[in-house]
Amino acid sequence: MSYKTILVHADGSPQAAQRIRLAAQLALAHDAHLVGAAMTGLSRHALPDGSIAPLGAPFPFDQRLLHSRADAALTQFADCASRMGLHSFEARLVDDAVDDGLILQSPYADLLVLGQGDPQGLPDELLNRLPRDVLFQSARALLIVPHNGQFDQVGQQVLVGWDGSVAAIRALSAALPALRRAARVTLVPSPSPDGHGRQADLPGAELARNLARHGIHVTLARLDGGRHAGAALLELASDVNADLLVMGGYGHWRLREWMLGGATRGVLHDMTLPVLMAH
Known part of the structure; x- marks a missing residue:
């Protein structure tokens, strides 16, 4: 099992170059097809006054500026992919x-x-x-790259946060191709029960055995119980020199917006390394 199609958000921002480079590294490692997607930012249905356009109706203003901005972002993507030596990639507007x-x-x-x-x-x-909104509605896991900092590689030293929840299982499953290639994987079980009230496998032994059958050998670690879970995960990631954190993302829909769980909110706000997260 490996990644065969990776989609990266190309938006022309100063942070996009590093995001595209990390996505290209993953694509090269897994012999994957890389898609750079740039959205114009104009909903396919909405008019400028917030109303909804009838299907097939033309937009009543010039969209060339929006397309020009997206085209520039895709040029940046294609230049980076070419420099990285990718043979299979596409720029998608x-x-x-x-x-x-x-x-x-x-x-x-x-x-x-x-x-x-x-x-x-x-x-x-x-x-x-954007990461929050896409996380809870995406069909796939997200690799989220920090806004600040320099990241030369991803997936050599991996920290996996585990609490036995469905979100953690989905994140772990999505990370398996990367974990198989990692030089070291550190597993940190959480003392919190999962979303169905079951206590997670605190020692992590059963999960470690399962991962070993996938050819992934892990080192067990513990969180600082006196710290907020998100802060404790990020501190441990620094202590073990991790370049990737894998964890579940938690939240629920309330009053027309997603309310994030504490650890998810903390990591999304304060992340210091790339995070592979699934809901």
């Missing part, structure tokens, strides 16, 4: 809102690569809530 465009394409990729929102920005800005 999508006339849609950024979140909807990524969500609609997610079933046709094995992994999505997005950037973290700006931790200093307004939480309600579209790009700052």
Whole structure:
């Protein structure tokens, strides 16, 4: 099992170059096809006044600026993919809102690569809530790259956060191709029960045996019980020199927006390394 199609968000931002480079590294390692997707940002249905256009109706204003911006982002993507030596990649322009465009394409990729929102920005800005919105509606796991920092590689030293929940299982399953190639995998069980009230496998022994059957040998570690779970995971990731954190993402729909679980919210806001996350 390996990744065969990876989709990366190309938006022309200063952070996009590193995001594309990490996605290209994964594509090279797994002999995968890399798709760079740039959305124009204009919903395929919405008019400027917020109303809904009849299907097939033309938009009543010039869209050339939006297309020009997306084209520039795709040129950046193609240049980076070519420099990395990728033989199978495509630049894809999508006339849609950024979140909807990524969500609609997610079933046709094995992994999505997005950037973290700006931790200093307004939480309600579209790009700052993008990882959260896509996470909870995507058909696939996300690899989220921090807004700040330099990351030369991903997946050599991996930390896996585990609490036995469905989200953690999905994240772990999505990470298996990367875990098989890792030089070291550290597993950290959480003392929290999963979403169905079952206590997680605290020692992690059964999961370690399962991963060993996949050819993945793990080192067990413990979280600092006195710290917030998100902060403790990020601190442990630093202690073990991890370049990738794998974990479940938690949240529920309330009052027309996603309310994040504490660890998910903390990691999405304060991440210091790439995070592979699934809901």
